Amino acid sequence: MKAEVVSTxxxxxxxxxxxxxxxxxxxxxxxxxxxxxxxxxxxxxPERLEQVLRQAIERSDLIVTTGGLGPTIDDLTKELxxxxxxxxxxxxxxxxxxxxxxxxxxxxxxxSSNEKxxxxxxxxxxxxxxxxxxxxxxxxxxxxxxxxxxxxxxxMQPMFDNYVWPELEQVxxxxxxxxxxxxxxxxxMGESAIEKVLYDLMNLPNLTMxxxxxxxxxxxxxxxxxxEIMSGEANKALDQVEEEIRRRLGNKVFGRDQETxxxxxxxxxxNKNLTISTxxxxxxxxxxxALTQEPGSSKFYLGGVVSYSNxxxxxxxxxxxxxxxxxxxxxxxxxxxxxxxxxxxxxxxxAISTTGIAGxxxxxxxxxxxxxxxxxxxxxxxxxxxxxxxxxxxxxxxLTVQAALNGVRLIC
Amino acid sequence: MKAEVVSTxxxxxxxxxxxxxxxxxxxxxxxxxxxxxxxxxxxxxPERLEQVLRQAIERSDLIVTTGGLGPTIDDLTKELxxxxxxxxxxxxxxxxxxxxxxxxxxxxxxxSSNEKxxxxxxxxxxxxxxxxxxxxxxxxxxxxxxxxxxxxxxxMQPMFDNYVWPELEQVxxxxxxxxxxxxxxxxxMGESAIEKVLYDLMNLPNLTMxxxxxxxxxxxxxxxxxxEIMSGEANKALDQVEEEIRRRLGNKVFGRDQETxxxxxxxxxxNKNLTISTxxxxxxxxxxxALTQEPGSSKFYLGGVVSYSNxxxxxxxxxxxxxxxxxxxxxxxxxxxxxxxxxxxxxxxxAISTTGIAGxxxxxxxxxxxxxxxxxxxxxxxxxxxxxxxxxxxxxxxLTVQAALNGVRLIC
Numbered sequence: 075m076k077a078e079v080v081s082t083x084x085x086x087x088x089x090x091x092x093x094x095x096x097x098x099x100x101x102x103x104x105x106x107x108x109x110x111x112x113x114x115x116x117x118x119x120p121e122r123l124e125q126v127l128r129q130a131i132e133r134s135d136l137i138v139t140t141g142g143l144g145p146t147i148d149d150l151t152k153e154l155x156x157x158x159x160x161x162x163x164x165x166x167x168x169x170x171x172x173x174x175x176x177x178x179x180x181x182x183x184x185x186s187s188n189e190k191x192x193x194x195x196x197x198x199x200x201x202x203x204x205x206x207x208x209x210x211x212x213x214x215x216x217x218x219x220x221x222x223x224x225x226x227x228x229x230m231q232p233m234f235d236n237y238v239w240p241e242l243e244q245v246x247x248x249x250x251x252x253x254x255x256x257x258x259x260x261x262x263m264g265e266s267a268i269e270k271v272l273y274d275l276m277n278l279p280n281l282t283m284x285x286x287x288x289x290x291x292x293x294x295x296x297x298x299x300x301x302e303i304m305s306g307e308a309n310k311a312l313d314q315v316e317e318e319i320r321r322r323l324g325n326k327v328f329g330r331d332q333e334t335x336x337x338x339x340x341x342x343x344x345n346k347n348l349t350i351s352t353x354x355x356x357x358x359x360x361x362x363x364a365l366t367q368e369p370g371s372s373k374f375y376l377g378g379v380v381s382y383s384n385x386x387x388x389x390x391x392x393x394x395x396x397x398x399x400x401x402x403x404x405x406x407x408x409x410x411x412x413x414x415x416x417x418x419x420x421x422x423x424x425a426i427s428t429t430g431i432a433g434x435x436x437x438x439x440x441x442x443x444x445x446x447x448x449x450x451x452x453x454x455x456x457x458x459x460x461x462x463x464x465x466x467x468x469x470x471x472x473l474t475v476q477a478a479l480n481g482v483r484l485i486c
Numbered sequence: 487m488k489a490e491v492v493s494t495x496x497x498x499x500x501x502x503x504x505x506x507x508x509x510x511x512x513x514x515x516x517x518x519x520x521x522x523x524x525x526x527x528x529x530x531x532p533e534r535l536e537q538v539l540r541q542a543i544e545r546s547d548l549i550v551t552t553g554g555l556g557p558t559i560d561d562l563t564k565e566l567x568x569x570x571x572x573x574x575x576x577x578x579x580x581x582x583x584x585x586x587x588x589x590x591x592x593x594x595x596x597x598s599s600n601e602k603x604x605x606x607x608x609x610x611x612x613x614x615x616x617x618x619x620x621x622x623x624x625x626x627x628x629x630x631x632x633x634x635x636x637x638x639x640x641x642m643q644p645m646f647d648n649y650v651w652p653e654l655e656q657v658x659x660x661x662x663x664x665x666x667x668x669x670x671x672x673x674x675m676g677e678s679a680i681e682k683v684l685y686d687l688m689n690l691p692n693l694t695m696x697x698x699x700x701x702x703x704x705x706x707x708x709x710x711x712x713x714e715i716m717s718g719e720a721n722k723a724l725d726q727v728e729e730e731i732r733r734r735l736g737n738k739v740f741g742r743d744q745e746t747x748x749x750x751x752x753x754x755x756x757n758k759n760l761t762i763s764t765x766x767x768x769x770x771x772x773x774x775x776a777l778t779q780e781p782g783s784s785k786f787y788l789g790g791v792v793s794y795s796n797x798x799x800x801x802x803x804x805x806x807x808x809x810x811x812x813x814x815x816x817x818x819x820x821x822x823x824x825x826x827x828x829x830x831x832x833x834x835x836x837a838i839s840t841t842g843i844a845g846x847x848x849x850x851x852x853x854x855x856x857x858x859x860x861x862x863x864x865x866x867x868x869x870x871x872x873x874x875x876x877x878x879x880x881x882x883x884x885l886t887v888q889a890a891l892n893g894v895r896l897i898c
Contacts, residue, residue: 113499
C-alpha cells in the first residue's frame with residue numbers, strides 16, 4: 075500500500091507554522107508498514123488543491139489529508155475530495171447535532187457557517203472530533219482510501235490514533251508487508267568511511283541500508299520488509315546484518331534504535347554502580363546538561379564545576395598555575411588536572427573534563443579552533459585524549475560532549 | 487514569482503526527521519515577498535524525484551531543492567535536475583579542490599565517491615559549503631530558476647542566507663511587494679493574556695499581527711507589506727505598533743527579531759562590565775551552557791558549580807546542612823545559599839542559582855513537579871524567586887534557564 079500525505083493551509087506556505095502534522099502521520103503510517111511516497115503541501119486555493127488531490131488519488135492507494143475543514147469559505151478539502159471522486163455532499167445529522175452541542179456548551183448559538191462542517195462526501199465513515207467542531211471522514215472508492223483529518227495537531231492526532239489507526243490495521247491485515255526497521259548508531263567514523271567498510275552489504279536482497287549523518291553521530295538504518303506473520307524471518311535477516319556490521323565497525327557502534335549515547339552511558343553507570351562528576355571549560359555546562367537530561371540521573375551524576383575562567387580552574391579544581399602558564403588552558407596537562415581535581419573534590423568513581431577552543435575566535439596555528447582535550451580520571455589514574463573537531467561553535471561543543479560520553483562508555 | 491520547495495530524503499518519508507528545512511526556506515522566501523505555492527517531499531527514488539522536479543519546473547518559476555547532494559549512489563538531485571533541464575554534468579575543479587582540502591584538514595584521503603560532489607549541471611553558479619562537502623548550485627534556464635541546496639539544516643541555512651538570499655533580492659528588484667517583518671519576543675505572559683491586551687491592534691489596516699507560542703517565550707509577529715521603495719512607510723507603521731505594544735506589555739518584551747534572551751543578557755553584562763557565575767541543580771549545566779553559547783562569553787561568565795547532589799551543595803557551595811534538612815534542597819533558603827555560595831567562591835558581581843523538580847518523578851503535593859526556585863546574589867544582597875512551571879522535564883529545565891536569564895536582565 076502506497077500513501078501520500080496532503081496538507082493544506084496558507085500558514086504552512088508562509089513559513090509561520092512548522093508542518094508537524096505531516097511528520098506525525100508519516101511516522102505512524104511507516105510503522106504500519108505503509109510506504110509514504112510523497113508529502114504535498116498546498117495553500118487554501120481551490121484550483122491547486124483540486125489538482126493536488128487528483129494527482130494524489132491517481133498515484134497513491136491511501137491519501138491522508140490534514141487541514142481545510144474549518145467553517146470559512148476557503149476551507150474546501152471535503153468538497154474537493156467529493157468533486158474529484160465524483161461524489162455528492164450529504165449532511166450528517168449526528169455531526170450537526172454535535173456541532174450544535176459544542177456551541178451550546180459555550181453558551182453561544184452556532185454560527186450558520188459551521189453547518190458546512192456537518193456535510194461529507196456520500197458514503198463517508200464519519201470520524202468524531204471531541205475537541206473541535208470539524209469531524210473527519212474516511213472514504214473508500216475504487217480501491218482508493220481517502221482519510222480526511224482536521225489541521226490543528228491537537229485535534230488531528232487523537233482522531234488518527236483513535237479512529238484511523240484501527241481501521242488501517244484491519245485494512246492492512248496479517249498478510250501485508252510491514253517494515254521491520256533497525257537503526258545502528260556510530261560515533262567516530264564519517265559517512266564515506268562507513269560506506270567503504272560496508273559497501274558490499276548495502277544492496278542485499280530484501281534488506282535496505284541507508285546512512286544518515288546526524289550532528290555528532292552517524293545512523294545506519296536497516297529495513298527488511300515482511301508480512302506480520304513472516305516478521306520472524308525479517309528479524310533474523312536484520313540480526314545477521316547487525317552482527318556483521320558490529321563485527322566490522324567494532325566499538326564504533328555505540329547503540330541501537332531508541333538508545334542514545336547519554337542513555338547508554340547512564341545505564342552503564344547505573345548497572346555498574348558508578349558515580350561520575352564533570353569539570354567543563356569549552357562545553358560550559360553542556361556535558362552536565364546532557365548527563366542530567368534523563369530522569370534518574372541523580373543516581374550516578376554527582377555534579378561538577380564549570381571552570382570557564384582560569385581563576386576557577388585554579389580555585390575550584392586545583393589546576394596548577396605552572397601548567398596553565400607552561401601549556402595553556404587548552405592542553406593535555408590541564409585536562410588531566412581538571413579531571414583529577416573534580417574527582418578529588420566530589421569523590422566520584424569517574425571524572426571527565428573538557429577544555430578546548432570552540433571558536434569562532436581564539437584559535438592559532440598551534441591551537442586551531444576545534445582543538446579539544448578530554449580528560450578522564452579513575453581510581454587507576456588519569457589520562458587525556460586530544461581531538462580536532464570541525465564546524466561551527468555549537469558543533470564543536472556538541473561533538474565534545476559526545477566524545478566525552480563516548481570515552482566514558484569505552485572506559486566502563 | 488511563484489515558488490515551490492522540493493525536499494528529498496527517505497528519512498523525511500519515514501517520519502524520522504521533521505522537515506524543518508522546508509519551513510525555514512518558506513519563511514525566507516515569504517519575507518522576500520515570493521509566493522510559495524507548493525511543498526513537495528519525495529524519497530531518494532530516481533523515478534519519483536525526476537517526476538516531481540519535472541512538475542515543479544513546469545508549474546513554478548523558482549524551485550528550491552534540499553537534500554540528495556551526498557556522496558552516495560542514492561544522492562541524485564543534481565543529476566536529475568540536469569536530466570530534466572537537458573543539461574550535461576560538468577566537474578567544477580575549484581569545488582573538487584575544496585572537497586580535497588576538507589579531507590586534508592582531517593588528515594584523511596578523499597574517498598573517490600566524494601568526487602561526485604564536485605559535478606554540477608552545466609552553467610551552474612556554484613554555492614560554496616564551508617561546513618560540509620556538498621556545494622550547492624543555482625541554475626537559470628528558460629526563465630526558470632532552480633536552487634539546489636544540501637539537506638542538513640546547519641549546511642543549508644548558511645548557504646541560503648549567504649549566497650541565495652542576495653541573488654534572489656537582485657532578481658526580485660525594488661518594485662515587488664515584500665513583507666516587512668518584525669518579531670517582538672515576550673517572556674512571562676501566555677498567548678491568551680497577550681491577545682487580551684493587544685486585541686484592538688490585531689486587525690489594523692496594512693498590518694497583520696500573529697502570536698506564536700515558542701517553548702519558553704511568545705513571539706508577536708508583525709508584517710507590513712510594501713514595495714522596497716515604499717519600505718520607509720511600512721517601517722514607520724511597524725515602529726508605531728511596536729511602540730504601542732511595548733507601552734502595554736512593559737518589560738515583558740525582552741527583545742526583537744534576531745535578539746535572544748541569552749544575547750541580550752550577554753550584551754548587557756558586557757556593556758556594564760559585570761561578571762556572573764552560576765550554581766545549578768535542576769538545570770544540570772544548561773544555564774552555563776546557555777551563557778556560553780555565543781562567542782565572547784568568557785568576558786562576563788566566570789563559571790560555576792553543578793551541584794546535583796546535596797553533598798556538593800554543601801561541599802562546593804557551603805549550603806548549610808540545617809537548611810537542607812529543614813527546608814529541603816528545593817527551597818527558597820537553599821536557592822539563596824547556593825547563589826551566595828557561588829558568588830563568594832568566584833568573586834563575580836552577580837550570581838544565579840537554580841533548584842527545582844524537573845520531573846517526571848520526585849514531585850509531591852507540597853512540592854509538585856515544575857516547582858523551581860531561582861536565587862540571585864549581588865553586592866546588595868541575596869533573594870530568590872519561586873516559579874511553578876508546567877510541561878515535560880526538558881520544558882521545565884528550559885523554562886528555568888529562561889526565567890533565570892530574564893531575572894538577570896531585570897536586575898541589570
